[in-house]
Amino acid sequence: MDLPNVSAADEVPTRIQARNREAILSAGREVFARHGLRGATLDEIARTAGMSKPNLLYYFRRKTDLYKAVLEEVLADWLSPLHALDPEGDPVEELRRYIVAKMQLSNMHPQASRLFAGEIIAGAPNIHGFLSTELRDIVARKARTIEAWVAQGRLAPIDPHHLIFAIWAITQHYADFDAQIRAVLGDRAGRPGFREEAAEAVLGLVLNGVTPR
CATH class of the missing domain: 1.10.10.60 (Homeodomain-like)
Incomplete structure (x- = not known):
């Protein structure tokens, strides 16, 4: 990196x-x-x-x-759950673990998510090289894993890259747009159990879409 x-x-x-x-x-x-x-x-x-x-x-x-040291630490934390996606595991359970891990990271380290989002919005001037090399390679490997699951009939037909992008977008939304969520939901967003409720909703949305019928 x-x-x-x-x-x-x-x-x-x-x-x-x-x-x-x-x-x-x-x-x-x-x-x-x-x-x-x-x-x-x-x-x-x-x-x-x-x-x-x-x-x-x-x-x-x-x-x-x-700044670069902070980004390096954030990227290492953010990519660890993706690295852990096991090609030999049950696809739905592997995706479940990945989504839960990403939601937990967003909940525990919202500032890290916003920092990364800010860097990307700015055009990734400090991490563009990493994004176009190491990140691309990691995503390509995991996309091949998802493609294999689809080919085996263990997941519904889906483009693996768009699935990964969707998981990133949904899970990090709760950190990056926390102010918007609180403005829309009011007190509900601060009640005990809201984060768990959000995680279950995200799991349902994603996993119902990839589970074979």
Whole structure:
């Protein structure tokens, strides 16, 4: 992945260094998601991380270095469930696990989803190389798995790429458009069990469409 992460320390980090770095990445994820790369400042990220700017600069010398490190972490988290799609597994159960994992990521890390969406909307200037190489290869491999399931009659006929795109769009909608959902649904969106209700609805929509009749 062509997303270099520049750190001031080349040696194995201590626990304090690892904790500080994680705090910076978490703060960067929040601030970049809110303001984008251009609008975010290292001063705000340092304040959000609870440390001084000079301390932050020990770990990341430039704002773009931190931004790329945050994107790298987000991409690794986001693609892990897709990597786990098992060609030998039951197709419906594999897709169920994938959708549930994506919904959980959207629920637990909405800022990461918004950050990634912002990068894509901007034309993916920092990750275009990754999207057109590594991501394309991953999706191609998983599309072949879905095609095999369809050919075996284990899934209804469906274009695998559009299925993957649809899962991405539906599952990440609950993070990227949370304000819109809350505006439409009001108090219902904040009630206990709403996220579980949404996950079940998404599962029904997708799985009913791919289950063989």
